[in-house]
Amino acid sequence: MVGVSQQQIETALKEYIDPYLQKDLVSAKTVKNIQIEGNAVTVDLNFGYPTKGYDEVLTKQLQAKLNAIAGIDSVNIRIEHKVVAHAAQKGITPLPGVKNIIAVASGKGGVGKSTTAVNLALALAAEGAQVGILDADIYGPSQPRMLGVKQQPDSKDGKSLEPVMSHNLQSMSIGYLIEEETPMIWRGPMVTQALEQLLKDTRWRDLDYLIVDLPPGTGDIQLTLAQKIPVSGAVIITTPQDIALLDARKGLKMFEKVNVPVLGIIENMSIHICSQCGHEEYIFGQGGGLRMAQENEVDFLGALPLDITIREQADSGKPSVIADPNGRIAQIYREIARRVAAKLSLQAKDYTTKFPTIKILNS
Numbered sequence: 001m002v003g004v005s006q007q008q009i010e011t012a013l014k015e016y017i018d019p020y021l022q023k024d025l026v027s028a029k030t031v032k033n034i035q036i037e038g039n040a041v042t043v044d045l046n047f048g049y050p051t052k053g054y055d056e057v058l059t060k061q062l063q064a065k066l067n068a069i070a071g072i073d074s075v076n077i078r079i080e081h082k083v084v085a086h087a088a089q090k091g092i093t094p095l096p097g098v099k100n101i102i103a104v105a106s107g108k109g110g111v112g113k114s115t116t117a118v119n120l121a122l123a124l125a126a127e128g129a130q131v132g133i134l135d136a137d138i139y140g141p142s143q144p145r146m147l148g149v150k151q152q153p154d155s156k157d158g159k160s161l162e163p164v165m166s167h168n169l170q171s172m173s174i175g176y177l178i179e180e181e182t183p184m185i186w187r188g189p190m191v192t193q194a195l196e197q198l199l200k201d202t203r204w205r206d207l208d209y210l211i212v213d214l215p216p217g218t219g220d221i222q223l224t225l226a227q228k229i230p231v232s233g234a235v236i237i238t239t240p241q242d243i244a245l246l247d248a249r250k251g252l253k254m255f256e257k258v259n260v261p262v263l264g265i266i267e268n269m270s271i272h273i274c275s276q277c278g279h280e281e282y283i284f285g286q287g288g289g290l291r292m293a294q295e296n297e298v299d300f301l302g303a304l305p306l307d308i309t310i311r312e313q314a315d316s317g318k319p320s321v322i323a324d325p326n327g328r329i330a331q332i333y334r335e336i337a338r339r340v341a342a343k344l345s346l347q348a349k350d351y352t353t354k355f356p357t358i359k360i361l362n363s
């Protein structure tokens with residue numbers, strides 16, 4: 001009997017389109033090794049984005065596919081992931097301890113940007129990445145409450161700050177340093193200076209992703225931040241109302257202006273689910289976020305319902321991804337997290353720190 005060939009396995013792997021990368025496994029360069037021993041095949045895959053919540057489904061589908069090849073009776077799929085640093089805006093120095101910064105922005109306030117940012121960060125961590133969150137929403141820092149953090153950050157040297165740990169997430173917020181009731185009057189330059197300091201003086205530790213929860217809006221402050229922080233990609237949060245969509249479009253333009261790629265749009269409060277009877281209703285209109293994404297040729301990353309549990313869980317210091325990890329809402333956030341990370345993994349790598357020094361020798 002003729003044995004199974006490497007070519008046969010590759011052809012089968014080429015037929016599998018990864019739903020997050022939207023490419024087949026071979027073209028996406030995820031296949032690291034194929035080993036055939038008699039009737040047994042082992043495939044080693046390596047992804048540039050964290051895949052914990054997807055490994056089981058992927059393994060089952062590939063096993064079914066490869067087992068269908070005549071002559072194979074044992075399939076072993078080994079999955080790894082390795083997140084690398086991707087390029088940020090030209091001329092901005094990368095942040096020590098942080099591979100990729102993802103900015104979460106909204107055109108207008110109150111659309112659920114901070115709630116989505118923290119759940120996205122927790123979802124990326126649940127997928128297996130090392131994640132941090134910087135609460136740059138200086139006017140209304142809500143991350144301490146949502147992360148259930150009461151203590152102030154430590155400082156080992158009196159100059160830098162140690163990130164606060166909760167739910168396996170490193171975090172920093174102006175809210176850790178000032179009293180919640182203290183009225184702060186921030187003026188433009190003060191905000192950017194305070195945030196730059198908060199970002200740079202924190203000793204982030206080996207982060208694959210740092211989520212930056214930007215202040216709402218698309219004014220000068222946001223523009224300056226988008227220019228000064230080394231951002232690899234941005235995510236825009238909107239609700240389906242026309243007014244929010246209009247403002248979200250301004251957000252898209254802002255990132256375009258500063259050459260930060262937009263990874264996609266998330267629609268929040270998309271559909272209302274009645275907590276009494278489960279009835280579903282599109283209070284703010286249907287499909288607005290998707291249409292806007294299509295019109296502007298950016299990805300639509302997903303939609304979250306308007307659901308009281310999202311607010312209650314965030315308010316209690318345990319956002320939905322932590323409070324109900326197997327629930328429907330957590331699964332939506334995790335699906336979105338995989339899309340965000342996969343989209344980022346397709347972008348150019350950051351070579352700035354890896355170039356060897358060229359020495360010119362006089363002979």
Ligand SMILES: Nc1ncnc2c1ncn2[C@@H]1O[C@H](COP(=O)(O)OP(=O)(O)OP(=O)(O)O)[C@@H](O)[C@H]1O
Pocket residue numbers: 106108109110111112113114115116137140142216268269304305306307308309310311312314315
């Ligand atoms: N999908 C949702 N379903 C129900 N409540 C939500 C949802 N998303 C956010 N909320 C609630 O809406 C309120 C506003 O959310 P959040 O603070 O995240 O918005 P924001 O856009 O960051 O606001 P700001 O612009 O003021 O910083 C919060 O009480 C939050 O718990």
